[in-house]
Amino acid sequence: MPYPYYPSPYYQPYNPPQQQQQQSTNVIWVNNETEAKNYPVAPGNTVILMDNDNPVAYKKTTDFSGRSLPLEVYDLVPREKPKEENHQINLDEYLQKKEFDAFLDKLDKRFAEITEQEIVVMKKKKEDAK
DSSP states (O other), rough: OOOOOOOTOOOOOOOOOOOOOOOOOOEEEEEEHHHHOOOOTTTTTTTEESSSSSSSSEEBOOTTOOOOOOOOOOOOOOOOOOOOOOOOOGGGOOHHHHHHHHHHHHHHHHHHHHHHHHHHHHHHHHHHOO
């Protein structure tokens, strides 16, 4: 006796694949700009073409219909290292420790004088209040 057919309860509806238009990028070596212009590129793609003899890079792109966009040409220039600056501090603009200590001593003496004057004024006010 043949087995009866039962539909799968795990039926998944068919989802057609989405058309994703992604561009891929590859690096190819060429001998000159003419060779870069004539290099075939698939529709919707971009390739980077590096010149064998000169420090030049070409970017060739085609739209999704396969039509070439204008060739972009880049001159490759070495990056210069940042110049190291000599950070020399001009010590003439700063106080020496001896000068700072002398300033603190002077400040302490002046603070003591002001405090002493305030005490004298407060005593006088108390005496006048009696």
